Amino acid sequence: xxxxxxxxxxxxxxxxxxxxxxxxxxxxxxxxxxxxxxxxxxxxxxxxxxxxxxxxxxxxxxxxxxxxxxxxxxxxxxxxxxxxxxxxxxxxxxxxxxxxxxxxxxxxxxxxxxxxxxxxxxxxxxxxxxxxxxxxxxxxxxxxxxxxxxxxxxxxxxxxxxxxxxxxxxxxxxxxxxxxxxxxxxxxxxxxxxxxxxxxxxxxxxxxxxxxxxxxxxxxxxxxxxxxxxxxxxxxxxxx
Amino acid sequence: xxxxxxxxxxxxxxxxxxxxxxxxxxxxxxxxxxxxxxxxxxxxxxxxxxxxxxxxxxxxxxxxxxxxxxxxxxxxxxxxxxxxxxxxxxxxxxxxxxxxxxxxxxxxxxxxxxxxxxxxxxxxxxxxxxxxxxxxxxxxxxxxxxxxxxxxxxxxxxxxxxxxxxxxxxxxxxxxxxxxxxxxxxxxxxxxxxxxxxxxxxxxxxxxxxxxxxxxxxxxxxxxxxxxxxxxxxxxxxxxxxxxxxxxxxxxxxxxxxxxxxxxxxxxxxxxxxxxxxxxxxxxxxxxxxxxxxxxxxxxxxxxxxxxxxxxxxxxxxxxxxxxxxxxxxxxxxxxxxxxxxxxxxxxxxxxxxxx
Numbered sequence: 001x002x003x004x005x006x007x008x009x010x011x012x013x014x015x016x017x018x019x020x021x022x023x024x025x026x027x028x029x030x031x032x033x034x035x036x037x038x039x040x041x042x043x044x045x046x047x048x049x050x051x052x053x054x055x056x057x058x059x060x061x062x063x064x065x066x067x068x069x070x071x072x073x074x075x076x077x078x079x080x081x082x083x084x085x086x087x088x089x090x091x092x093x094x095x096x097x098x099x100x101x102x103x104x105x106x107x108x109x110x111x112x113x114x115x116x117x118x119x120x121x122x123x124x125x126x127x128x129x130x131x132x133x134x135x136x137x138x139x140x141x142x143x144x145x146x147x148x149x150x151x152x153x154x155x156x157x158x159x160x161x162x163x164x165x166x167x168x169x170x171x172x173x174x175x176x177x178x179x180x181x182x183x184x185x186x187x188x189x190x191x192x193x194x195x196x197x198x199x200x201x202x203x204x205x206x207x208x209x210x211x212x213x214x215x216x217x218x219x220x221x222x223x224x225x226x227x228x229x230x231x232x233x234x235x236x237x238x239x240x
Numbered sequence: 241x242x243x244x245x246x247x248x249x250x251x252x253x254x255x256x257x258x259x260x261x262x263x264x265x266x267x268x269x270x271x272x273x274x275x276x277x278x279x280x281x282x283x284x285x286x287x288x289x290x291x292x293x294x295x296x297x298x299x300x301x302x303x304x305x306x307x308x309x310x311x312x313x314x315x316x317x318x319x320x321x322x323x324x325x326x327x328x329x330x331x332x333x334x335x336x337x338x339x340x341x342x343x344x345x346x347x348x349x350x351x352x353x354x355x356x357x358x359x360x361x362x363x364x365x366x367x368x369x370x371x372x373x374x375x376x377x378x379x380x381x382x383x384x385x386x387x388x389x390x391x392x393x394x395x396x397x398x399x400x401x402x403x404x405x406x407x408x409x410x411x412x413x414x415x416x417x418x419x420x421x422x423x424x425x426x427x428x429x430x431x432x433x434x435x436x437x438x439x440x441x442x443x444x445x446x447x448x449x450x451x452x453x454x455x456x457x458x459x460x461x462x463x464x465x466x467x468x469x470x471x472x473x474x475x476x477x478x479x480x481x482x483x484x485x486x487x488x489x490x491x492x493x494x495x496x497x498x499x500x501x502x503x504x505x506x507x508x509x510x511x512x513x514x515x516x517x518x519x520x521x522x523x524x525x526x527x528x529x530x531x532x533x534x535x536x537x538x539x540x541x542x543x544x545x546x547x548x549x550x551x552x553x554x555x556x557x558x559x560x561x562x563x564x565x566x567x568x569x570x571x572x573x574x575x576x577x578x579x580x581x582x583x584x585x586x587x588x589x590x591x592x593x594x595x596x
Contacts, residue, residue, distance in 0.1 A: 140346025143311060144360050145336035158350045234350045237392040
């Protein structure tokens with residue numbers, strides 16, 4: 001992309017004719033977006049989505065595993081929380097660069113960083129959710145003859161679900177936002193068109209890609225909210 | 241009075257619907273502690289009776305109760321349910337055969353009322369139809385409408401939640417129920433209603449019940465027998481409420497039951513249970529009371545109206561006799577047991593109570 005450093009006006013792929021909106025460097029030239037959807041936006045969107053799903057998916061599995069482990073061995077909670085809180089404070093740009101010497105300019109590098117952020121958010125939320133299960137609910141479950149495993153899967157995790165889902169929402173939106181930065185290590189995402197548009201001072205490109213990122217985040221968040229409401233009908237059922 | 245009971249169809253366990261319970265020299269000492277939480281506790285609860293464990297905080301009453309279903313491990317001694325030691329049992333399996341009710345109830349907020357009640361039947365592997373029928377039976381039993389089954393605990397009042405807690409504990413028809421201050425978090429008016437309701441329910445189901453409370457009045461009201469514990473988990477007295485009130489074993493018990501124990505004892509018997517004098521033209525303004533009024537209430541009525549007598553009437557408001565101040569005072573002097581024998585229900589009716 002450094003090759004595309006522009007001097008002067010917007011550098012537009014020379015497909016011959018361009019609309020007046022593009023020539024005036026308009027903020028949102030729909031015809032250009034439509035013409036370049038297949039070549040620019042769709043691949044970036046799909047790649048962005050993949051980065052996000054993989055990061056949140058792996059991050060969730062790891063966070064759940066570690067949270068369950070720490071739930072049984074309480075002494076693990078403090079050190080793990082500290083580690084993840086620290087990871088979360090590292091600026092993404094720096095984290096990507098730190099990882100490049102280790103895992104190169106690869107998708108793997110991007111995923112390691114994004115999984116790290118997901119883990120930091122989800123671990124804290126799952127632990128909090130499990131801790132907030134009322135002591136008397138746990139006591140009643142044990143007193144009725146549920147085994148430890150049954151208490152975990154039938155009582156504690158379902159009750160922690162709203163907190164877990166809240167964590168998933170934050171993690172997903174965060175990862176969608178951060179995935180744009182993966183462009184700096186040459187990994188394709190919606191960050192690509194944003195960076196290119198900025199560097200070439202071509203407004204439509206970065207405005208459209210930015211909007212697409214926002215829409216992706218909103219849609220993902222909306223889907224998670226719907227899922228949460230379906231999974232936890234009890235959380236909204238309160239005495240009228 | 242016989243209600244349907246799906247739980248007994250196949251028998252969730254090999255137990256009868258109520259089983260005797262025995263504490264045999266039970267000791268609890270926590271690791272690293274010099275003192276015992278429960279010390280050499282021995283007593284027997286006949287099948288179908290309510291045994292109340294009562295005492296000041298730190299007397300080990302809850303610890304004693306929680307050792308029955310192995311929520312707390314027994315250090316020494318043994319607890320026998322239906323003659324079988326609970327120590328050799330797998331704890332989760334044992335707990336499924338013992339009803340468990342706690343003060344904060346602990347309903348599962350993420351499950352409907354029906355799912356909450358179905359907890360133990362589900363663990364025992366009942367089929368869906370049987371569970372559904374049983375849930376409806378239990379909602380009937382605790383006087384709640386069947387359509388409440390689809391609600392969530394967060395939508396219920398405190399009293400309703402408490403009833404669901406009892407229904408859930410009774411789901412698999414356990415021979416024994418453990419109740420730890422079950423009405424402790426309810427306001428006084430509703431508490432009294434729930435207590436009365438529970439006594440009516442118990443008259444029907446006749447479970448063996450271990451009931452923990454710190455409130456001596458509740459103990460006297462609910463208990464067929466009362467075990468008074470003192471600090472260090474030592475049994476101070478184990479007897480019927482009447483015997484404890486008339487003959488406290490020592491200074492500690494006398495203090496714990498209160499200086500008004502005479503009045504409390506009067507509350508245990510009703511006008512219908514004493515030998516009344518014939519009514520012979522009492523003044524028209526003599527207060528009247530029904531036969532099921534307690535002697536304590538009758539006394540209070542006399543004090544309030546300034547009379548020394550009270551006319552006892554039946555349900556049709558016909559005079560059946562007269563109770564006088566001397567008559568009521570005389571009741572307290574009578575040897576223990578002659579007045580208040582059939583305090584409530586189970587003991588005399590089941591015939592399982594050995595004379596003390």
